[in-house]
Each structure stands twice: as C-alpha cells, then as structure tokens.
Amino acid sequence: MLRLMRAPSKYVQGPDALLELYEQVKDLGKSFLFICSKSGYKAAQPKIEKSFAGKDASIRFEIFGGMSSTGEIAKMQKIAKENKIDVICAIGGGSAIDTAKATAYYEGLPVVIIPTVCATDAPCTGLSVIYNDDGTFANYIFYPKNPDAVIVDSSIIVKAPVRFLVSGMGDALGTYFEARMCQKTNSPSLENGGITKSAMALCELCYDTLLADGYKAKKSAELGILTLAVEAIIEANTYLSGVGADNGGLATAHSVYNGFTALEECEKTMHGELVAFGTVIQLILENAPMEEIEEVIDFCVSVGLPITLKEVGVTDPSRVMIAAEKACASGESIHNMLGDVTPQQLYHAVLAADALGKDFFGE
Ligand SMILES: [Zn+2]
Structure with a gap:
C-alpha cells in the first residue's frame, strides 16, 4: 500500500476571518452560491455581504432543508446550473457542508467550506455522508480531492452553543488513537492509503492540543470569549482532527458511534460525544495502560464528555448488544483493530468502560 497524504488546498482561521472572505476566494471564480443552514446564514451573511461589497463578483444565499439528502443536493445543483455558479460554498455544520461538497462535486466546481x-x-x-430524502442513510461519497478552501471565523464559532465545541473535542479525541491502531495493523486511511509520518504527527498534535487547551477553551467559550486556547481547540477540532482522520484512518471509536445511533435513546447524543465514549472503549479493547485510560477519562470529565452509558442516554444495559452488533457490521472500521473484534468482545468492553466511568463518579 502506498503512503498517501491529502488536505484542503487552503485553511484560514481567525477572528472576523469572513471579513476577508472575498480576498481569500476571489481566484476561484466570479459567481458564488452559499448553501446555508438557518443559524449559519444568520451568523455569517452580514460579514460576507460586507466582504463582497463593491467587488467584481456575485453572491447568492440559499437556506437548505437541513439534511444532506439526495433531493436537497439535486435542488442545489439545479440552482447552480440556472445561475451559472462558479463556486459552491457551505455555511453551517456537517449537513450544510456535506450538501455543498456533493453539489460541487457533481457540478465539477470548486468548494469553499465556512x-x-x-x-x-x-x-x-x-x-460526505449522504441520506435518502426519508432521513435514512444512503451512502458515503469519497471525493477525488479535499475542499479548495476552509475559512473559519473564530468569532462566530465561539458564539455558538458550547456543547458543539465540546462535541468537536470528542470527535478529535478519537483521532490519534484510531490512527495509531490503523498504523499498527497496516489498515488503510479514509483516503485508502498507507499512513504517513505527517498524518501521525498531526494526530498526535491533535491529542496534545486537547489535553493542553481543552479545559481552558471550554471555560472561555462558556463566556463567549475568544482566547488563544479557543483558537487552538478550533484548529484541533477542524484541521488536525479532519486531516488527521482522513489520512490516519478510523477504528473502534467511530464504529461505536455508528452502533449506538441504532438506539433511539441515543438520538440526542452528539457524534463527538459517542466518539469520546468510544475512545475509552477502544482503549479497553487494546488493553492500553491504565495511565493512558485515566488520562483520557480525566480529559473527558474536565470538558464534560460522557464516560458512562447513562451519560450517552442508555439506562438499560441489555440494549448494548444491539449497538455492539451494529458496530461490528461488515465494512465497519472496528475491523481495523488488532486481532479483530466480535460483538461479544465489544459488548464486554462497553460494560468495562461504563464500570470505570461509574467508578470515577463514585457511583
Ligand atoms: Zn467523526
């Protein structure tokens, strides 16, 4: 397997970054379609208007239906065609981003992520993760390249509900441990390549940044204050975790997420919250040293990420086997683990992780 490294062509981050949006993306085209979530539109539109005012470029905003579904993507493709759009931009969270990436890919246009x-x-x-119009999972699309530009306005991010930032830290927490396992077992990355030293360095920096700045960042974000710790965590959640996972691969933590989403009681638990709990579970499956498990658990507790079944919404442990079976379906990244994992082994690891978590809380 050849080693492979991919990343966005440009990454820009900082306070009021959107006021410079035009300067950052003007070489990509003259007519821009912004596919926005409702809250994303509210947060970003005034700054974007300001940045493009008096410039030789046209902008158009569309609020999308909230899901990266095949119907929504077709609708956006039609708008892009009819308006001779040169550049597709996403404004919002994961669903707006996935809709924009797919629209750009099918139309053969560059994509900017905000x-x-x-x-x-x-x-x-x-x-991207794509859904059918009824909300059921349809497929993944693997693109030939990463986004053309990612522009992160940290003044906007720090004003969003803190639970989002914390959940992003949970998603980022899995990155190093999942990549480390893929490297150990010579499993391919999400880009289907061998794992480079560069990818591992980003994954390690991701974990170190969480430990160094996670708690400080959460405290500042609760007050809506943009400190260097918040900037560091935004970069860890967005760049280090994204490029790290893309080029480092996934293992148990993300399969735990896929498994537990089968349980309706976990509906309100966010992606990164389940990935955080899944990271502890992975460390138990690896039989990692206790100091490492404690370091991860201490971090989770310090920022408010879940470490027990109860915290992810499961009160009936007999339900865990349903999630374990789904997490071990064929094609799941849990099969990148050394020696593989059966649903029964995963089930036991979940109960063991829960027991450690309860112990921490003195339950
Ligand atoms: Zn993730």
Missing part, C-alpha cells in the same frame, strides 16, 4: 460550529471534523475531510 463552518459556523465546530462540532465535527467534516470541514477538512474529502468525504
């Missing part, structure tokens, strides 16, 4: 929350590592990756 995240307005920091809850997942979707902005920098070269793939």
Whole structure:
C-alpha cells in the first residue's frame, strides 16, 4: 500500500476571518452560491455581504432543508446550473457542508467550506455522508480531492452553543488513537492509503492540543470569549482532527458511534460525544495502560464528555448488544483493530468502560 497524504488546498482561521472572505476566494471564480443552514446564514451573511461589497463578483444565499439528502443536493445543483455558479460554498455544520461538497462535486466546481460550529471534523475531510430524502442513510461519497478552501471565523464559532465545541473535542479525541491502531495493523486511511509520518504527527498534535487547551477553551467559550486556547481547540477540532482522520484512518471509536445511533435513546447524543465514549472503549479493547485510560477519562470529565452509558442516554444495559452488533457490521472500521473484534468482545468492553466511568463518579 502506498503512503498517501491529502488536505484542503487552503485553511484560514481567525477572528472576523469572513471579513476577508472575498480576498481569500476571489481566484476561484466570479459567481458564488452559499448553501446555508438557518443559524449559519444568520451568523455569517452580514460579514460576507460586507466582504463582497463593491467587488467584481456575485453572491447568492440559499437556506437548505437541513439534511444532506439526495433531493436537497439535486435542488442545489439545479440552482447552480440556472445561475451559472462558479463556486459552491457551505455555511453551517456537517449537513450544510456535506450538501455543498456533493453539489460541487457533481457540478465539477470548486468548494469553499465556512463552518459556523465546530462540532465535527467534516470541514477538512474529502468525504460526505449522504441520506435518502426519508432521513435514512444512503451512502458515503469519497471525493477525488479535499475542499479548495476552509475559512473559519473564530468569532462566530465561539458564539455558538458550547456543547458543539465540546462535541468537536470528542470527535478529535478519537483521532490519534484510531490512527495509531490503523498504523499498527497496516489498515488503510479514509483516503485508502498507507499512513504517513505527517498524518501521525498531526494526530498526535491533535491529542496534545486537547489535553493542553481543552479545559481552558471550554471555560472561555462558556463566556463567549475568544482566547488563544479557543483558537487552538478550533484548529484541533477542524484541521488536525479532519486531516488527521482522513489520512490516519478510523477504528473502534467511530464504529461505536455508528452502533449506538441504532438506539433511539441515543438520538440526542452528539457524534463527538459517542466518539469520546468510544475512545475509552477502544482503549479497553487494546488493553492500553491504565495511565493512558485515566488520562483520557480525566480529559473527558474536565470538558464534560460522557464516560458512562447513562451519560450517552442508555439506562438499560441489555440494549448494548444491539449497538455492539451494529458496530461490528461488515465494512465497519472496528475491523481495523488488532486481532479483530466480535460483538461479544465489544459488548464486554462497553460494560468495562461504563464500570470505570461509574467508578470515577463514585457511583
Ligand atoms: Zn467523526
């Protein structure tokens, strides 16, 4: 397997970054379609108007239906065609981003990602999750390249609900441990390549940044204050976690997420919250040293990420086997683990992780 490294062509981050949007993307085209979530539109539109005022370029905003579904993508493609759009832009969270990436790909246009929350590592990756119009999972699209530009306005991110930033830290928490396992077992990355030293360095920096700045960032974000710690965590959640996972690969933590979404009691639990709990579960499956497990658990508790079944919404442990079976379906990244994992082994690891978590809380 050849080693492979991919990333967005450009990554820009900082306070009021959107006021410079035109300067950052003007070489991509003259007519821009912004596919927006409702809250993303509210947060970003005034700054974008300001940035493009008096410039030789046209902009058009469309609020999308909230889901990266085949119907929504077809609708956006039609708008792009009818208005001779040169550049597709996403404004919002994961769903707006996935809709825009797919629209751009099918229309053969460049894509610019403007995240307005920091809850997942979707902005920098070269793939999308697509749903059917009834909300059921349809497929993944793996793109030939990563986004042309990712522009992160940290003044907007820090004003979003703190739970998004914390959940993004949960998604970022899995990155190093999942990549480390893929490297150990010579499993391919999400880009289907061997894992480079560069990818591992980003994944390690991702984890170190979480430990160094996670708690400080959460405290500042609760007050809506943009400190260097918040900037560091935005970069960890967005760039280090996205490029790290893309080129480092996934293992148990993300399969735990896929498994537990089968349970309706976990409906309100966010992606990164389940990935965080899944990271502890992966460390138990690896039989990692206790110091490492404690470091991860301490981090989760310090920022408010879940470490027990109860915290992810499961009160009946007999339901865990349903999630374990789904997490071990064929094609799941859990099969990148050393020696593979059966649903029964995963089930036991979940109960063991829950027991450690309860112990931490003295339950
Ligand atoms: Zn993720």
